[in-house]
Amino acid sequence: MTLYQEIKQIMLILLATAKISYRPIVLWHGMGDSCCNPESMGKIIELLEQTLPGVYVYSIMVGEDENEDKKSGFFGNVNNQVAEVCEVLKADKQLKYGFNAIGFSQGGLFLRAYVQRCNDPPVHNLITFGSPHQGVSDIPGCEINDGLCQLMRNIARRGAYSGYVRTRVVSAQYYKDPTRLDLYKQQNIFLPDINNELEVKNATYKENLASLNTLVLIRFTEDVTLKPRDSAWFSFYDEDGELQDLYNTPLYIEDWIGLRQLDEEERLEFKEAEGAHMKFDLDFFVEEVIEPYLQDPWIPPKSAKMRLIKQGSKKEKFLRNFRTRLNILFKSFLELIAG
Template sequence: MSMGVHRWISFSILMCSLVYDIDAKTLTCKPVIIIHGILDGRSEMEDLTSRMEQTFPGAPVHVINLFNYMESLRPLWQQVGAIRRDIKSIMNSADNGVNIIGFSQGGLVARGIIQTMDDHNVDTFIALSSPLNGQYGGTSYFRWVFPNIVKRNFFKILYTRYGQRWSIANYWRDPHHLDGYRMYSSFLAQLNNESVVEYNSFRNSWKTNFLRLKRLVLVGGPDDGVITPWQSSQFGAFDSDENVVPMRNLQIYENDSFGLKTLDNAGNIVECVIPGVEHTKWHGDATVFHKCIEPFLCDSK
């Protein structure tokens, strides 16, 4: 056998193995649903979508095209209801389940869908720099919506029935006014089982639904610059002195208020901390994708 023929056979075997690997990844990839963040739209997720399509050719990727830009300021329960209806057919056609990626505010929307959807089939939920346990920081997003109010006074507007018409108010968690948070927060306090208002009462099924997740991936980092504290992306929160209390030291964890402790004890929570990433860069950062997203989307058997 000539050297040229030998090289051709070796090359052919290599190419076949690569094609087989791609096909294997494609065949074992669940559909992925991506929910964009506040003041974003579908187009801002194109970098993530493109990277996923290159890495997993043929894998179904669905980017939500609802509540774009200014519409993203609508109340979160309204967004949860509409997006839940929008993705119902995707879930119904996915016999092996789906994965969800929620960026920033979109992670809270995804969490709301998962907890309130009794028949969801979400396998992995990746929360990409999302204020899962609230926001307390006068970032550019807040200053854009409320330009003349400083952080310490936000509660005066946000903890009112009028203020709760804005999505931002639905997860504003002021550590100096937690009574107001428990009284007026119509979304986060309800999901956390912390609301003291009867019509915002927590439903037992929400804990059951949350625990149907096979994996929860919490992505965030110290240089985010928007999520405050950044540890909220991993369910941390400020105490009254604005010291960060990590997830496992909070009452919602200790009391297993909605299933966080149970999920953690089962080994189903992954914490992925990446320094040096600004808030608007998470969905386009190669390191974030390869370390915190790619390993959890497909089974490359």
Template sequence: MANILRRPVLLLTVAAVLFSTAPVSNSIPFILFHDKCSGGVSNFTQLLSNLSGSPGSCLEIGNGEIDTWFMPLMHQANEACEKVKMMKELSQGYNIVAQSQGNLVARGLIEFCDDAPPVINYVSLGGPHAGIAAIPKCSSGPICAIAEDLMKLEIYNDFVQDHIAPSGYVKIPGEMTKYLDHSKYLPKLNNERPDQRNSTFKNRFMSLHNLVLVMFQNDTTLVPKETSWFGYYTDDGFDSLLSTQQTKLYIEDWIGLKALDDVGKVKYVSVSGDHLMIAYNDVVKYVVPYLMA
């Protein structure tokens, strides 16, 4: 499978805009979630700030890409929660842009963080919201070889769940009992366990003003790519793929997605390109407007 931690370069040939000195207004600030905040991610944050006129920050968790792979997602969400509450500039509310796995940290922040400032608009770029059905690969050297060996032990093994972050959102069709019993992050995030549904998580997610779900048409990293819209396979196997509106999560409204959709607050966006390969025009059209409100 394609590498879920691979970070493709954004197709943004806009150097003149990126390094402009456009003044930042007093509009709502935003934060960006990714695995690290250096290089292209830092540039992307600055680009969004320049285009929207809103102050932006990239929020890095732990030791960047290494902790993205090895720190359990609940720990990542808790760290994000504490960092956000310490950022005084966010105290009146803020917007979120998240990329790939960063979306699960962002959603954990929205749903789990007590006494946090409100999130107004949330733009998701290639987020594995309903899970992924194939074990991700890691290609950052010897550390990844160790991680892959651990993943092969058993994806729902407690040790793997406690030490390999992506195991928390692997959801194998046909293994739903194991998934619900032993997966330590996504079932909680999506309110999937019937006896543990939390209305607070749902109410917090429903409080969003806008939810923008961007799916990449040629995504080879997320399996299935429709997980970016909360679409997924049936519980029984890989033979049938459910649209967002056909899933139990949507029909029974476990996290408030249907409630948001019913009042026009969910935008389902499909763009060309592989995972996170978003063109400049699509950034201007689908991301920037939600950072200006």
């Protein structure tokens, strides 16, 4: 352990003693997964709770149970699902002062939609793993033994823009045929709106996304599920089939959703994870996600109960000042050491 790591560990112990907590975390899983699968999201939740003692983690579930949640990743109206999640998160009292958000695959796209459309309570850092931000040019593949996914894929491939499919098959709602962009804008009920590609721009979408502290976009080096894999970095094919990076798109140049503002203010970050789609290891998650974006100590605003505490109480006043000063000292110290 380096001197920096030792000092950081000591400071974290001091902060824990002072009862300084971590910002809550919200997760949204990908297609074919569920909120609480012990082999996937369950491991992430466990890792977060072990690494950040006392942190509140909420894993989004759409529907009444895990089975409905998994099914909703294949079938349903994404606009309705996002609206449902907006209500659920707003009603959660433990999230009322804001949270960090992590989205996996399509869950990252849907969390971005939450930020742009609702953001109440607000998201601080948004981290997305292999998310189809610019859509997909082909319906994502399936595991051989996943019958529900195979059914979804067969239906979607028959006509992603047809009446039934476009409102009920989830992946069709971010399907983007680069050779038929006019049809895509007319018939796709979700992605053209959330990317502000329609003629009338929604200023709130840009304002809300630009309010993030940091937007982190993680791409998988060997991703063949997401086509193109660079959609995770907001890149996509032009009408000639050539991959066009974010910086050459109207989305960035005209700053339709605030990406350019985030980038120019150094709040847009691009990362790569080695391997196939969603096949990252937990060490990567700790080093590239938890440590840089989730580990900062956080003092939530005073609760209603705290406001009732007698302002003249010397003990309470001392503790409030101590926690505030310690938080500032810790952040300044880490910046000094890192520099």
